[in-house]
Amino acid sequence: MELLSQAKKWGVRSLLIQGLTFLSVLTSAFMIWKGLSLFTNSESPVVVVLSGSMKPAYDRGDILFLHNGFNPIEVGEVVVYKLNEKPIPIVHRVMKVHTENESGKQYLLTKGDNNSADDRGLYNPGQTWIQRDEIIGRVKGFVPYAGMGTIWMNDYPYLKTVLLGTLCVMSLFGSD
Amino acid sequence: MYNLFQRLGSITSLAMSMFMALLILISATTPFIPSNPTHEVTLHDVKTTTGRMVDPADRTSRSAEYARLTFDLDADLTSMFNWNTKLLFAYITADFESPGFDTNRIVVWDRIIRNTRQAKLRLRKNHNKYFLRNYAKTFENVRNANLTLHINPVPYLGIMYDKSMTTIPLDIPRPEKRASGA
Numbered sequence: 001m002e003l004l005s006q007a008k009k010w011g012v013r014s015l016l017i018q019g020l021t022f023l024s025v026l027t028s029a030f031m032i033w034k035g036l037s038l039f040t041n042s043e044s045p046v047v048v049v050l051s052g053s054m055k056p057a058y059d060r061g062d063i064l065f066l067h068n069g070f071n072p073i074e075v076g077e078v079v080v081y082k083l084n085e086k087p088i089p090i091v092h093r094v095m096k097v098h099t100e101n102e103s104g105k106q107y108l109l110t111k112g113d114n115n116s117a118d119d120r121g122l123y124n125p126g127q128t129w130i131q132r133d134e135i136i137g138r139v140k141g142f143v144p145y146a147g148m149g150t151i152w153m154n155d156y157p158y159l160k161t162v163l164l165g166t167l168c169v170m171s172l173f174g175s176d
Numbered sequence: 177m178y179n180l181f182q183r184l185g186s187i188t189s190l191a192m193s194m195f196m197a198l199l200i201l202i203s204a205t206t207p208f209i210p211s212n213p214t215h216e217v218t219l220h221d222v223k224t225t226t227g228r229m230v231d232p233a234d235r236t237s238r239s240a241e242y243a244r245l246t247f248d249l250d251a252d253l254t255s256m257f258n259w260n261t262k263l264l265f266a267y268i269t270a271d272f273e274s275p276g277f278d279t280n281r282i283v284v285w286d287r288i289i290r291n292t293r294q295a296k297l298r299l300r301k302n303h304n305k306y307f308l309r310n311y312a313k314t315f316e317n318v319r320n321a322n323l324t325l326h327i328n329p330v331p332y333l334g335i336m337y338d339k340s341m342t343t344i345p346l347d348i349p350r351p352e353k354r355a356s357g358a
Contacts, residue, residue: 056262056263056288056290057262057263057265057288057330072279074281075269075281075282075283076265076267076269076283076326076328076338078336095282095283095306096281096282096283097279097280097281097282098277098279098280098311099277099278099279099280100276100277100278101276101277101278107311113265113288117233118233118306120233120234121233128234139336140335140336141203141334141335141336142333142334142336143199143333144332144333170181
């Protein structure tokens with residue numbers, strides 16, 4: 001009830017202005033994200049490493065900056081790919097590249113540095129190569145362990161609600 | 177005048193901006209740190225075989241040609257370790273052109289070098305770590321084959337870049353006829 005009386009004290013107009021500021025922050029963040037996706041030609045230009053299969057180069061929780069571009073993939077590059085029917089992106093190194101003459105179609109084989117076998121066991125049944133369009137991007141830069149927050153929130157979902165709750169409370173009482 | 181949250185907030189935003197600036201500076205300057213690695217690859221022998229189930233993960237491998245390389249590698253990569261080098265990823269690729277395929281590049285050997293103690297490489301008569309076969313079943317009509325050594329430094333933080341290559345020609349012979357059956 002005290003919230004309602006406080007809201008009345010501020011007035012409808014200032015509440016609306018606050019709402020508008022909040023919305024414009026949200027939409028500019030969204031625009032920056034989508035603009036970056038267009039520039040890098042990648043559906044998800046910033047990803048967090050989820051598994052330890054690229055140790056010791058990349059560990060769980062590293063943030064990777066991807067740039068897909070339009071060039072053919074080169075061998076030795078570390079790429080993030082998502083198979084057509086699987087939901088999880090995987091970050092591994094490209095071990096084999098065969099590029100066709102006329103179509104430019106590429107046949108790629110990947111392997112995690114920390115795995116002894118290549119990724120054919122991870123591909124879809126019957127799939128021995130992955131294609132250029134299954135690649136989300138090549139790793140161009142990274143920040144170590146900066147994404148541990150995402151990993152914690154995935155492992156302990158109640159952290160998400162705690163975080164959201166704190167943010168709401170802070171934003172309601174923040175502009176005093 | 178200012179409460180605790182405001183102070184914490186302004187400290188945090190300043191720290192974030194400083195961190196971003198530092199990140200950009202580190203990423204931009206690391207690739208330009210000079211280094212002078214030495215590397216030399218010598219190829220001793222290439223043997224092509226067919227008719228054996230070499231690769232259990234590949235059902236067509238019985239009828240495909242697999243090449244086995246014997247090579248030496250001498251390298252001193254200690255100068256490539258600077259304050260922002262987490263590890264070096266050294267790998268040798270076999271590149272060639274084949275009918276219908278412009279580029280074929282296959283990693284045949286790789287190694288992770290974690291510190292300067294491991295950075296002096298001296299390999300003698302090593303074989304390829306990974307199977308070398310063409311996308312097609314045979315190496316016939318393969319042109320312009322060579323072996324290239326690449327070194328990829330992985331920084332602690334920042335941009336990935338590729339450095340240092342040395343290339344030697346590779347000749348993949350026709351498979352020897354086997355005296356007895358599989």
